[in-house]
Amino acid sequence: MILQEERAGPPRPEEDVAIRLDRIGLRYEEKIVLSDCSVDCKRGHVTGIIGLSGAGKSTILRVINGLRHPDAGAVYINGDDITGWDEHELIEMRKKMGFAFQYSALFDSMTIAENVAYPLWEHTTMTRAQIDKRVSDTLEALGLSEVEGSLPGELSGGMQKRAGFARAIVNDPEIILFDEPTSGLDPIMTHIIVTTIKDIQSRLKATSVVVSHDLRSIYALSDTVAMLFEGTIIESGTVAEIRRSPNPIVQQFLQGSELGPIPL
Ligand SMILES: Nc1ncnc2c1ncn2[C@@H]1O[C@H](COP(=O)(O)OP(=O)(O)O)[C@@H](O)[C@H]1O
Ligand SMILES: [Mg+2]
Numbered sequence: 001m002i003l004q005e006e007r008a009g010p011p012r013p014e015e016d017v018a019i020r021l022d023r024i025g026l027r028y029e030e031k032i033v034l035s036d037c038s039v040d041c042k043r044g045h046v047t048g049i050i051g052l053s054g055a056g057k058s059t060i061l062r063v064i065n066g067l068r069h070p071d072a073g074a075v076y077i078n079g080d081d082i083t084g085w086d087e088h089e090l091i092e093m094r095k096k097m098g099f100a101f102q103y104s105a106l107f108d109s110m111t112i113a114e115n116v117a118y119p120l121w122e123h124t125t126m127t128r129a130q131i132d133k134r135v136s137d138t139l140e141a142l143g144l145s146e147v148e149g150s151l152p153g154e155l156s157g158g159m160q161k162r163a164g165f166a167r168a169i170v171n172d173p174e175i176i177l178f179d180e181p182t183s184g185l186d187p188i189m190t191h192i193i194v195t196t197i198k199d200i201q202s203r204l205k206a207t208s209v210v211v212s213h214d215l216r217s218i219y220a221l222s223d224t225v226a227m228l229f230e231g232t233i234i235e236s237g238t239v240a241e242i243r244r245s246p247n248p249i250v251q252q253f254l255q256g257s258e259l260g261p262i263p264l
Contacts, residue, residue, distance in 0.1 A: 012079045018043040018175060018207035019064055025072030026059060033059050034070070035231035041209055041224075046201060048222030049211040050253070052262070055228045057211035058102065061177045064209065065099055066090040077175070095123045098168030098206075102179040104160045106152040106167070113139065113148040116166045123171060138170045141203070142196060158189035162196060169200055176200065178210040182217045194220050215254060219243075227253065229262075 013020040019041035026034040033056045041047040051057050062068040063075055066082055074081045077093060085093070106115045113135050120131045139145050142162045152160055161181060168176060181197060182190040194217050201208055201221075212218050218225060219239050226236035227250050235242060235250045243254065252260030 010074070013040070013076045015079070016043050017041070017076070018078060019047075019209065020076040021060065021063065021073065022076065023073040024060075024063060024070045024075065026056075026063065026068065026070045032231055034063075037073070037228070037232045039226050039233050039236065041207055043207050044205055045223040046197075046208045046210060046221050048218035048225045049209065049228055050213060050215065050218055050225060051211075051228035052253070053213065056231055057213075057228060058179050060228070061099070061179055061209065061211060064175075064177060065097060066093060095171065096174045098171065098173035098176040100161075100165050100168040100176065100178045100181060102183060104152070104164035106160060106163055108152055111149050111151060112144060112155070112163050112166075115152070115163060116170050119167060119171050134170060138166050141199070142166045156189075158185050158192060161185065161189075161193055165196060165200065169204060169206075172204060174206055176204070176206045176208045178208065178212075180212050180214075181210060182212060182214045190214070190217060193217075197221055229253075 010022065017040045021037055021039050024034050024037040039047070049057055049060060059068060063070055066085065070083065075083050082090065082093060107118070116138060117131050117135045120126050120134060126134070136145065136148070139148050142165060144159070144162055144166060147155060147159060152163065155163065178197065182193050185193060197208070197210070198221065210218065210221055222239055224236060225239055225242040226233045227242065229249055235245050235247050242250065245251065248261050252262050258264060
C-alpha cells in the first residue's frame with residue numbers, strides 16, 4: 001500500500017492555490033540558495049515575500065516563472081507540476097504570467113508604447129488595431145499616456161517602474177510577479193507604486209507575488225506575508241500574524257535591529 005501511495009506522488013494542490021513551491025532545493029554551484037523551501041500563494045491574493053538581501057527572493061520568482069529549474073522539489077502552477085516541462089510548455093505558461101523585473105528591463109531604443117506592445121506582438125495573434133487599443137488602455141490605467149512616445153531614458157525611475165508594470169500586465173496575466181517594485185524610489189513614488197499595484201490587483205483579480213525588503217510596502221500590499229531566511233520560509237501568515245510572530249529572527253528583521261540571532 002505504501003508503495004502505491006509513493007507512486008501516486010503528492011496530491012495536487014487545492015483549487016485555490018495558484019502557486020505552490022513544495023520543498024524546493026536550489027544551488028548555484030557550491031552555494032545553497034534554497035533548501036526545503038515551501039510556500040503557497042492563494043489565487044486572487046497578494047503574497048509578499050520578505051527577506052534579507054541575497055536571501056533568494058529573486059530566485060524564487062525565477063523558479064515560479066520557470067526561468068530556473070530547481071534541483072529538488074516541485075513547483076505547481078494552477079495545480080500542474082511544471083518541473084518536468086520543456087521550454088515550449090514553459091513559454092505557453094509564461095503567457096499567463098507577468099514579470100515586473102527589479103530594473104524594469106525596458107528596451108532603451110524603443111518608445112514606452114513600443115515596449116508595452118512588445119509582449120502582444122510576441123505572444124498573441126492580435127491585430128495592430130487591437131494592440132494599439134490595448135496598449136493605450138494599459139498606459140492610461142497606469143498614468144503613462146503622456147509619455148507613450150518617450151524613450152525609457154527620458155523618464156524618472158518611478159515612471160520606468162510603471163512602464164515595466166504596464167509591459168508585465170498588458171497581456172492580462174493570471175499571475176503577476178513583482179521583484180522589488182519600490183526599491184530605489186522616494187517615499188512619494190513608493191506610495192504611487194503601491195497604489196498602482198493595488199489598482200492592478202483589483203482590476204485584474206490576479207494572483208500576485210511581491211518580493212521586497214521594503215516592509216511598509218509589503219504591509220500595505222500583502223494578504224499573506226512569508227519570510228525567507230537561509231533558503232527556507234521560516235514564517236508565514238497575515239500581516240498582523242507576521243508582525244506578532246514569536247520567532248526572534250522574524251522580529252529582528254521587522255525591527256531592523258543589529259541585535260539578535262541573524263548573523264551579520
Ligand atoms: N546567476 C547566479 N549565479 C551564482 N549565484 C547567484 C546567481 N544569482 C543569484 N545568485 C546568488 O544566490 C543568492 C540569492 O540571490 P537572489 O535570489 O538574487 O537574492 P535576493 O533577491 O533575495 O537578494 C545570492 O547569494 C546570490 O549571490
Ligand atoms: Mg533580488
